Amino acid sequence: MDLFAKICIDKNSLEHMYIQLFKSIKNMIEQGVLKANDKLPPIRQLADLLGVNNVTIVKAYDLLEEEGYVYKKIGSGTFVKPSGNYRYLNEQHKYPVDEDFRQMDRGQIQIRNNMISFASATPTPDLFPVEDFKNLLIEVLDRDKGSAFGYQESQGYYPLRESLVSYLSAYGIFTHAENVQIISGAQQGIDVISKAFVQFGDSVIVESPTYTGAIATFKSRGAKIIDVPIFEDGMDMADLEGKILTHRPKLIYAMPNFQNPTGYSYSQQKKQKLLELASRYNVLIVEDDYLSELSFHGYESATLKSLDIQDMIIYVKSFSKIFMPGLRLGFLVIPQKLHHQILAAKHASDISTSGLNQRAFDLYLRKGIWKQHIHYMKNIYEERFEIMVHCLEKYMAPLGVSYTLPKGGLNFWLCLPEGYSSNDLYHECERNNILILPGSIFFTSQGESRYFRLSIAAVYPHEIDFGMKKLSEIMEKFLKAKATSNINAYFPIL
Amino acid sequence: MDLFAKICIDKNSLEHMYIQLFKSIKNMIEQGVLKANDKLPPIRQLADLLGVNNVTIVKAYDLLEEEGYVYKKIGSGTFVKPSGNYRYLNEQHKYPVDEDFRQMDRGQIQIRNNMISFASATPTPDLFPVEDFKNLLIEVLDRDKGSAFGYQESQGYYPLRESLVSYLSAYGIFTHAENVQIISGAQQGIDVISKAFVQFGDSVIVESPTYTGAIATFKSRGAKIIDVPIFEDGMDMADLEGKILTHRPKLIYAMPNFQNPTGYSYSQQKKQKLLELASRYNVLIVEDDYLSELSFHGYESATLKSLDIQDMIIYVKSFSKIFMPGLRLGFLVIPQKLHHQILAAKHASDISTSGLNQRAFDLYLRKGIWKQHIHYMKNIYEERFEIMVHCLEKYMAPLGVSYTLPKGGLNFWLCLPEGYSSNDLYHECERNNILILPGSIFFTSQGESRYFRLSIAAVYPHEIDFGMKKLSEIMEKFLKAKATSNINAYFPIL
Numbered sequence: 001m002d003l004f005a006k007i008c009i010d011k012n013s014l015e016h017m018y019i020q021l022f023k024s025i026k027n028m029i030e031q032g033v034l035k036a037n038d039k040l041p042p043i044r045q046l047a048d049l050l051g052v053n054n055v056t057i058v059k060a061y062d063l064l065e066e067e068g069y070v071y072k073k074i075g076s077g078t079f080v081k082p083s084g085n086y087r088y089l090n091e092q093h094k095y096p097v098d099e100d101f102r103q104m105d106r107g108q109i110q111i112r113n114n115m116i117s118f119a120s121a122t123p124t125p126d127l128f129p130v131e132d133f134k135n136l137l138i139e140v141l142d143r144d145k146g147s148a149f150g151y152q153e154s155q156g157y158y159p160l161r162e163s164l165v166s167y168l169s170a171y172g173i174f175t176h177a178e179n180v181q182i183i184s185g186a187q188q189g190i191d192v193i194s195k196a197f198v199q200f201g202d203s204v205i206v207e208s209p210t211y212t213g214a215i216a217t218f219k220s221r222g223a224k225i226i227d228v229p230i231f232e233d234g235m236d237m238a239d240l241e242g243k244i245l246t247h248r249p250k251l252i253y254a255m256p257n258f259q260n261p262t263g264y265s266y267s268q269q270k271k272q273k274l275l276e277l278a279s280r281y282n283v284l285i286v287e288d289d290y291l292s293e294l295s296f297h298g299y300e301s302a303t304l305k306s307l308d309i310q311d312m313i314i315y316v317k318s319f320s321k322i323f324m325p326g327l328r329l330g331f332l333v334i335p336q337k338l339h340h341q342i343l344a345a346k347h348a349s350d351i352s353t354s355g356l357n358q359r360a361f362d363l364y365l366r367k368g369i370w371k372q373h374i375h376y377m378k379n380i381y382e383e384r385f386e387i388m389v390h391c392l393e394k395y396m397a398p399l400g401v402s403y404t405l406p407k408g409g410l411n412f413w414l415c416l417p418e419g420y421s422s423n424d425l426y427h428e429c430e431r432n433n434i435l436i437l438p439g440s441i442f443f444t445s446q447g448e449s450r451y452f453r454l455s456i457a458a459v460y461p462h463e464i465d466f467g468m469k470k471l472s473e474i475m476e477k478f479l480k481a482k483a484t485s486n487i488n489a490y491f492p493i494l
Numbered sequence: 495m496d497l498f499a500k501i502c503i504d505k506n507s508l509e510h511m512y513i514q515l516f517k518s519i520k521n522m523i524e525q526g527v528l529k530a531n532d533k534l535p536p537i538r539q540l541a542d543l544l545g546v547n548n549v550t551i552v553k554a555y556d557l558l559e560e561e562g563y564v565y566k567k568i569g570s571g572t573f574v575k576p577s578g579n580y581r582y583l584n585e586q587h588k589y590p591v592d593e594d595f596r597q598m599d600r601g602q603i604q605i606r607n608n609m610i611s612f613a614s615a616t617p618t619p620d621l622f623p624v625e626d627f628k629n630l631l632i633e634v635l636d637r638d639k640g641s642a643f644g645y646q647e648s649q650g651y652y653p654l655r656e657s658l659v660s661y662l663s664a665y666g667i668f669t670h671a672e673n674v675q676i677i678s679g680a681q682q683g684i685d686v687i688s689k690a691f692v693q694f695g696d697s698v699i700v701e702s703p704t705y706t707g708a709i710a711t712f713k714s715r716g717a718k719i720i721d722v723p724i725f726e727d728g729m730d731m732a733d734l735e736g737k738i739l740t741h742r743p744k745l746i747y748a749m750p751n752f753q754n755p756t757g758y759s760y761s762q763q764k765k766q767k768l769l770e771l772a773s774r775y776n777v778l779i780v781e782d783d784y785l786s787e788l789s790f791h792g793y794e795s796a797t798l799k800s801l802d803i804q805d806m807i808i809y810v811k812s813f814s815k816i817f818m819p820g821l822r823l824g825f826l827v828i829p830q831k832l833h834h835q836i837l838a839a840k841h842a843s844d845i846s847t848s849g850l851n852q853r854a855f856d857l858y859l860r861k862g863i864w865k866q867h868i869h870y871m872k873n874i875y876e877e878r879f880e881i882m883v884h885c886l887e888k889y890m891a892p893l894g895v896s897y898t899l900p901k902g903g904l905n906f907w908l909c910l911p912e913g914y915s916s917n918d919l920y921h922e923c924e925r926n927n928i929l930i931l932p933g934s935i936f937f938t939s940q941g942e943s944r945y946f947r948l949s950i951a952a953v954y955p956h957e958i959d960f961g962m963k964k965l966s967e968i969m970e971k972f973l974k975a976k977a978t979s980n981i982n983a984y985f986p987i988l
Contacts, residue, residue, distance in 0.1 A: 010739075010740055012740075016556065016560065019560075019695050020742075022695070023695075023696070023742060024742075055549065055552070058549070059553060059556075062510065062553075063695075066510065066513075067693075122644065122645060124640075125639065125640025125641050125643065125644050126640055127640070128639075128640040128643045128644075130635055130639050130640050130642070130643065133635075133643070134631075134632065134635045137628075137631055137635075138628065138632065141624055141627075141628045141631075145619065145622075145624050146618075146619025146620055146621070146622040146624050147619045148624070148820060149619065149622045149624065149627070149818035149819070149820035149821060150616065150619045150622075150818075150819060150820050151616055151814075151819045151820060152820060184678060184822070184844045184848075185844050185845060187841075187842070187843070187844050187845045188843060188844040191842065191843050191844070195714050199561075199716065200693075200694035200695075200716050201513050201516070201517075201557075201694075202517070213841070213842065213845070216838070216841070216842040217842045220689050220839070220842050222693065222694050222716070245504075246504055246506075248514070248517060320645075324643035324644075325643070325644060325645045325845075326642060326643035326644050326645060326646060326848060326849040326850060327643060327848060327850075328678070328844060328845075328846070328847065328848045344710070345714070347681075347707070347710070348681070348685065348707065348710040348711045348714050349681070349682060349685050349843065349844075350678045350679050350681050350682040350685070350822060350843075350844070351679060351681045351707070351819075351822075352822070353822065354678075354820060354821060354822045354848055354851065355820040356820060356821075356851075357848065357850075
């Protein structure tokens with residue numbers, strides 16, 4: 001109790017006493033003064049010691065539990081959480097492994113020359129239209145001079161917003177420049193939306209598994225993440241409805257086409273059902289459209305936004321997978337009534353997105369080069385896609401590895417037989433110069449997973465067969481060896 | 495009570511009941527179901543009605559108060575706050591006025607052709623080195639091709655971080671590329687730092703008045719903002735120490751040189767004292783250096799970071815005022831031990847800053863063009879500065895308007911005689927085609943203020959005398975008219 005006697009509660013402070021106490025204990029945990037499984041003092045005892053009411057202690061302990069610092073055992077008291085789920089410190093601890101994986105997803109890992117990366121979903125730099133874009137940059141600078149380098153309006157360069165409106169109409173989305181918000185990439189889009197609508201303690205529903213960057217952002221807002229399993233034809237709608245009722249989420253984050261990481265697409269029926277639920281329960285849906293252009297075999301990849309008669313969807317559009325991620329450019333289409341909140345959040349994030357890039361991209365759209373580029377990328381990716389489909393059948397199916405063929409996109413989601421962890425497989429592959437992305441990082445529960453993701457964005461056609469053959473050889477050995485890892489958590493549904 | 499009978503509390507939910515209740519009532523307030531000054535039900539009554547414990551109601555009401563939705567009157571109960579200080583909704587309500595002002599600060603307002611803007615602190619586009627930069631962009635694209643458009647590392651392009659290290663040494667800051675984090679402008683720097691270190695309920699100390707963008711970001715994190723008045727030689731150190739002890743802030747946000755909006759600079763003594771307090775109480779200091787290059791008359795504008803022997807300062811460097819805001823480029827120098835938290839927060843914000851701009855700016859530094867540019871800008875601004883100093887003496891002093899001459903920078907902070915509000919003056923000026931920035935927006939308390947800010951960034955030398963003469967004529971009339979506005983809040987110290 002000596003430790004706790006030093007806690008200083010200022011009764012004259014404007015800050016609630018329980019918040020003061022919460023912070024003191026939080027600091028003691030973060031600084032290692034209190035260690036894993038240390039027991040906190042009983043409520044009455046600490047209340048006496050500090051000369052405060054029991055309720056103050058109860059509230060502080062509740063908040064500590066809420067924030068993941070402690071756990072409670074009924075009948076025996078409150079204890080410091082061992083692998084502390086407390087947000088930032090934890091982020092730091094797990095950094096080396098997880099960040100590695102996340103960075104791989106963005107092609108940010110220096111890979112050895114002889115490596116084949118099925119991990120990165122980012123196109124190789126040779127696919128970027130560098131010369132075209134260089135000429136447009138020059139054209140913009142000669143035309144606009146210094147104005148191209150001033151602060152752009154926070155909502156975005158108006159002519160670009162107009163061009164995007166016309167681009168969207170080709171995809172069945174009819175909107176106005178007033179409803180378009182330019183962002184510095186989809187990740188910022190998710191961040192800005194969270195700032196505007198997600199407060200501490202709010203719930204957010206996500207597909208499980210889902211994009212890791214979205215989870216990080218929602219967590220950073222202090223949100224409670226509610227998982228809804230995703231199936232080949234979309235989220236489990238009954239489960240979703242139940243969780244909407246129970247948790248009253250601030251928003252639902254979904255990728256209805258070629259979901260990341262699974263590659264699954266929602267059926268037309270489930271898309272409609274999702275809209276219906278949003279309308280019935282007045283929940284905001286954030287549709288992350290990072291790839292819907294890349295549909296193959298004539299699959300109709302309608303976006304939710306194009307079906308959104310009631311104007312309830314926030315549509316997030318990224319160009320990073322199909323254009324140039326380094327531009328840091330994307331946009332939102334926002335329901336009319338939500339403008340001001342989004343604009344204020346964007347302003348507090350980085351004021352505005354680089355005007356030069358916006359202006360050059362505007363010309364890119366206006367001159368029709370964008371359409372040609374999409375066509376070009378689609379052909380390139382389709383070739384790789386077909387090769388991969390063929391390789392899966394040839395190399396993976398015989399090993400008992402299961403998968404569902406996506407209808408487009410860049411990602412394939414594979415599942416090891418029971419008893420194996422893809423974390424272990426990752427290490428085995430990495431040693432053999434093949435990079436894959438283990439499924440565990442896409443689940444909020446941070447366990448192990450039988451799933452892994454293969455992407456065709458950063459591999460050349462000739463590498464795919466070679467790489468998949470090698471992968472199958474590695475896996476054959478891997479699967480023969482007894483499953484040695486301790487798999488604590490399975491995801492039985494998926 | 496009928497309204498409240500409809501509240502549905504799910505006892506089986508993983509979400510605490512008080513959080514569920516908090517959200518229900520919050521929604522009723524936001525949706526206008528509960529109106530200003532409506533009384534919430536007495537605790538016991540609501541507890542009976544919902545079949546929950548009294549403590550649940552107490553905790554929900556406390557959280558509502560904490561979040562600015564309700565106020566309590568001792569002995570009479572809990573009531574809905576009238577001018578709701580609740581965060582987002584409020585942001586929306588006050589949007590038209592405040593956002594206008596904030597945007598003016600960034601030169602984002604379309605001003606009429608015949609207007610003179612002393613409101614914007616952003617340089618006019620003719621001062622941007624467009625041709626030089628265009629050539630560097632071309633050079634980079636010819637050199638790096640597609641790599642310039644790939645995802646840049648989240649921490650920033652390594653060669654640029656090296657260049658910045660060498661640039662910083664000229665300002666007495668000795669660091670390593672590992673301690674430099676590239677950001678998309680200073681606003682994002684503040685946002686990233688907040689994400690990494692400020693949680694819901696934490697306190698943050700700011701100078702009062704201060705930069706509005708910082709306040710918006712801290713508020714968006716759910717932080718409690720603690721004001722410490724700033725004087726001509728820096729914050730009141732006794733007050734600061736007291737508030738550190740009382741509020742145990744997560745960080746202190748300060749602009750030690752040519753503070754925005756006051757133009758005040760900390761004395762050497764107070765800079766040292768600030769460092770000492772940070773060290774004694776283990777508080778993080780965020781130094782926002784947006785202008786220290788612009789010191790005139792040989793004033794020694796040492797940054798805190800250059801005095802930071804104990805590596806406790808996060809240094810935020812913006813180039814928007816002296817270079818090109820549209821690049822959205824700045825950087826942080828971070829204490830060694832805080833890397834991972836900052837990097838994770840940057841990653842969750844926008845993954846990385848545009849690589850093309852980073853690469854071109856790197857060349858700009860390496861080729862020495864940057865040094866020439868600073869020199870050029872300093873000369874231009876110094877000319878305007880001197881004209882303004884002269885005009886203040888000539889036009890403002892005789893009117894009883896008080897001010898302190900800054901030692902550099904772009905901003906002048908003026909104070910009207912007692913009884914007058916600069917909000918009113920703003921409107922008078924705007925009608926007469928002169929833009930000023932009323933002081934009220936720089937105070938967290940949102941009241942009226944006698945202060946206003948004049949900036950020389952966006953006015954040409956010949957406009958300054960003309961504009962100030964006109965301003966003095968407007969003010970003469972304004973001061974003669976009886977003070978008609980209802981000034982509720984003064985800031986007596988400042």
